[in-house]
Amino acid sequence: MILNELKSHFRSPETPGSIFLSFEGIEGSGKTTQIKEIEKYVMERGYRTLTLREPGGTVFGEKLREAILESTEPLHPLAECHLFLASRAQLLKEKILPFLLVPKSVVILDRYIDSTLAYQGKARKLGYETILDLHKFNPLNLLPHRTYFLDISLETSMERQAARGSKKDYFESEKHEFYLHLIDGYREVATLFPERILKINANVKPDDLSANILKDLEQFL
Ligand SMILES: Nc1ncnc2c1ncn2[C@@H]1O[C@H](COP(=O)(O)OP(=O)(O)OP(=O)(O)O)[C@@H](O)[C@H]1O
Ligand SMILES: [Mg+2]
Structure with missing residues (x-):
């Protein structure tokens, strides 16, 4: 199967003592909130952290x-996709790869490849194969050891975004249908990488969510 062949190009870091994590989920799923808690926890355990x-x-x-988030005109999905990939390649070169060489380090990404799979692959209809194909070369083929997918309903996302009340950016202005595709996309992507991605019900209180994440994270520390 094409997807399995594509998946064979990917790897996780083999730098003993360092951990690479990513957080995924739609707007308002609680990524930034959880990352702060996880950072605090691993720092108390003697790790150095880098959050990006x-x-x-x-x-x-x-x-x-x-250029992407403040674009006032709709971008071609391939234009969108290549902008994300350019940003990612530079981030890997300048920040992620060097930090993973530091002993006892944790790199935490607030969105990574699975966002591209869900947004451009599913919601923008480029397909998962296209997105994986574009990532198969070094350094873009580096996957986290663990990805926490914070799964919330569209209703919860809308409620939390409304409560936040800030100006809507490029993606937040999309219609409900786009978000439904996005949620489906993340759920499908989680099944494509079942060893790496842990899907967690995030329609719960922040403390309960952190407890679930930390229970899983323990095996990597
Ligand atoms: N588990 C939770 N229960 C209720 N409210 C939450 C929870 N987690 C976060 N929130 C609130 O929801 C809002 C969005 O949370 P947060 O910024 O962490 O989400 P995010 O996934 O980082 O969103 P974005 O993708 O837009 O950056 C914030 O106002 C936050 O205080
Ligand atoms: Mg955030």
Whole structure:
């Protein structure tokens, strides 16, 4: 099967003592909230941490982030996709790969490849094969040891976004149907990488969510 062949190009870091994590999920799923808790926890356990957001995290990447998220015209899905990949390649080179060489380090990504699979692969209809194919070369073929997919319903996402009340960006202005595809996409992607991605019900209180994540994270520490 084509997907299995594509998956064979990917690897996780083999740097003993360092851990590579990513958090995924739609807007308002609680990624940033949980990452803060996890950072605190692993630092107390003597790890150094580096948290990065996608797209962005480098000077070049932040410019691309602005170009994408503040775009007032609809971008071609391939244009969108390549901007994310350019940001990601630069982030790997400048930040992720060097930090993984530091002993007892944890790199935490606030969105990574699975967002591209769900947004551009599913919701923008480029297909998972296309997205994986574009990532199969070094350094883009580096996958986290563990990905926490915070799964919430569309209703919960909308409620939390409304409560936050900030100006809607490029993706947040999308219609409900786009979000439904996105949620489906994340769920499908979780089944494509069942060893790496842990899907967690995130329609729960922040403390309960952290407890679930930490219970799983223990095996990597
Ligand atoms: N488990 C939770 N229960 C209720 N509210 C939550 C929970 N987690 C986060 N929130 C609230 O929901 C909002 C979104 O949370 P957060 O910023 O962590 O989500 P996010 O996944 O990082 O979103 P985005 O993709 O837009 O950055 C915040 O106002 C936060 O306080
Ligand atoms: Mg966030």
